Amino acid sequence: MSPPHGFPNPPRPMVDSSTSSSSSSSSFSWSWTNAVTLDLFLTVLHKTFLHPFIAWLIPLCLRAQATPYSHPSFISTTIYAILLTTVVGLGMINRLLAHGKPRVVELEDEVVLVTGGGSGLGWLVAQIYAMRGVSVAVLDVRGKGGKGEEELGDLSSLVYYTCDVGVREQVEEVKRKIEKDLGKPTILINCVAAPINGLPLVSLSAKSVANTIQSNLLSYFHTLQVFLPDILASETGGTIVTVSSVLSYLTAAGLSDYAATKAGVTAAHKTLEAELRVSGDDERVKMLLVETGQMSTPLFQEVETPNRFFAPVLEPVQVANEIVSMIDSGKGGTIRLPAFASLVGWYGVLPASIQRLARFVSGIDSAVGKGSFSAVSEKISSSSSRRGSESDVELIDV
Numbered sequence: 001m002s003p004p005h006g007f008p009n010p011p012r013p014m015v016d017s018s019t020s021s022s023s024s025s026s027s028f029s030w031s032w033t034n035a036v037t038l039d040l041f042l043t044v045l046h047k048t049f050l051h052p053f054i055a056w057l058i059p060l061c062l063r064a065q066a067t068p069y070s071h072p073s074f075i076s077t078t079i080y081a082i083l084l085t086t087v088v089g090l091g092m093i094n095r096l097l098a099h100g101k102p103r104v105v106e107l108e109d110e111v112v113l114v115t116g117g118g119s120g121l122g123w124l125v126a127q128i129y130a131m132r133g134v135s136v137a138v139l140d141v142r143g144k145g146g147k148g149e150e151e152l153g154d155l156s157s158l159v160y161y162t163c164d165v166g167v168r169e170q171v172e173e174v175k176r177k178i179e180k181d182l183g184k185p186t187i188l189i190n191c192v193a194a195p196i197n198g199l200p201l202v203s204l205s206a207k208s209v210a211n212t213i214q215s216n217l218l219s220y221f222h223t224l225q226v227f228l229p230d231i232l233a234s235e236t237g238g239t240i241v242t243v244s245s246v247l248s249y250l251t252a253a254g255l256s257d258y259a260a261t262k263a264g265v266t267a268a269h270k271t272l273e274a275e276l277r278v279s280g281d282d283e284r285v286k287m288l289l290v291e292t293g294q295m296s297t298p299l300f301q302e303v304e305t306p307n308r309f310f311a312p313v314l315e316p317v318q319v320a321n322e323i324v325s326m327i328d329s330g331k332g333g334t335i336r337l338p339a340f341a342s343l344v345g346w347y348g349v350l351p352a353s354i355q356r357l358a359r360f361v362s363g364i365d366s367a368v369g370k371g372s373f374s375a376v377s378e379k380i381s382s383s384s385s386r387r388g389s390e391s392d393v394e395l396i397d398v
Contacts, residue, residue: 037312039339052088055081095333100283102330103237110236111135113178113185115165115223116192118142121243121295124320125189130158135182139163139174139192165192166214171222184230186238187327190220190265193243194258201256209257216261220268228285237284239327242269244291246336249344253365266291273332286332292319293338307362310340 048054058077067074107129117126118140130136136158159181163174178185194215197208220242231238247255248263269289276282294305295314305313314337322335336342347355359365 037308037338038310039312039337042339050084052081052085055084095331099286099332103239103284103286105239105328105330106236107132107134107328110187111137111178111183111185112187112189113137113139113223113227114189114191115139115219116190118160120191121316121319122189122191124316125191125323126158128320128324130155133157137161137178137182137185139165139171141165165219165223166211168222168226171219171226175226184234185227186231186234186236187241188223188227188231188238189241189243189323190223191243192216192219194261196255196258198254200254204257212257213261216258217264217268220265224268224272231285232281234284237281237286239286239288239330239332240269240272241288241290241323241327242266244269244289246291246293246341246344248291249347250364282332286330288323288326288332289334290319290323291334291336291341291344293341295319311362312338314338 055077059074059081062071062074062077069075112126112129112134114122114126114136116122117136117138122138122140126136126138134157138158138160140160140162141164142162159178161174161177163170165171192215194212197204197212224240228240231240242265244266245259245262247259248266251259251263266289269287273282273287276285276287292314293311295316305311319335319337322337326333326335336344347358350358
């Protein structure tokens with residue numbers, strides 16, 4: 001059955017198994033126990049006991065057995081079904097009030113722009129849309145000839161552009177090329193990120209900090225300031241997708257630069273969402289915030305997973321499918337994966353002692369950090385003669 005937009009259901013994206021396995025094997029070895037996660041249990045619950053349809057089947061089955069209306073089992077199951085249906089209904093009303101009605105998405109009229117689409121999550125999203133015949137522009141600092149382009153093959157609807165989105169002039173220049181080749185973008189997906197340094201704050205070089213800010217934060221402002229005016233002027237409106245991270249809330253040791261920029265991106269996204277609401281453009285331009293945990297991409301290949309049950313490593317294709325599904329539905333909102341990501345907002349209201357205990361139990365502060373403050377002074381003194389010689393940071397797609 002074809003979806004309402006007229007395009008066929010997308011085939012499963014092609015994933016380079018050798019690359020995927022090599023990137024993920026460095027952080028953990030897979031076994032069947034890795035599939036047993038909190039997310040799996042919650043998914044089963046939501047498909048069974050926490051689903052209103054299943055809840056209503058129980059009292060109906062009791063009535064089919066001639067169970068009296070006054071019987072405690074019938075009363076209790078009916079009350080449970082009513083409460084569960086009410087909760088689900090209130091959730092739908094909440095989403096409608098918070099994000100408004102979905103916009104109508106006709107993919108033949110859309111132009112998708114993906115920053116950081118050379119590999120990882122951005123590449124998968126670009127691949128899904130390109131295989132469905134949607135016009136896709138991919139911005140990547142590495143340009144054409146990357147792994148993603150070779151695996152995609154000859155897809156006329158997908159065009160690669162060499163562009164460092166951290167440089168405003170390059171973004172403005174590539175905008176003119178995209179409009180000439182494909183038209184004005186209506187769906188903007190920001191997926192680019194700088195690599196994780198994993199060092200204490202005081203041992204980070206000024207150049208690496210500047211590169212992280214330029215890649216993660218300034219690029220977000222550049223793309224929005226350049227492309228958003230045309231999206232607002234579009235008759236069909238558009239969708240803005242921001243890929244952030246739960247690390248903007250949890251701020252693990254060794255991630256001061258990365259966490260700070262991701263927190264800035266999240267704040268900028270929410271501010272823009274408020275500005276669109278004030279101007280009345282929120283019905284036409286939908287904002288989608290994606291906050292994920294660790295993914296099996298090159299960005300996180302050196303990160304050791306603290307707890308595989310509560311914080312499983314996500315496959316990029318899983319996140320990509322969620323993003324594409326939300327865009328196609330025309331809805332705005334927030335995607336948080338895995339399940340624990342939905343709870344990080346409550347972390348800040350916990351007492352400081354409980355927060356510290358949670359960090360100790362989870363092992364988050366030992367999962368990334370590569371150095372200690374006791375070794376910082378020695379490192380700085382031994383490298384004083386080499387200051388300013390650090391190599392440029394290469395962009396890595398999340």
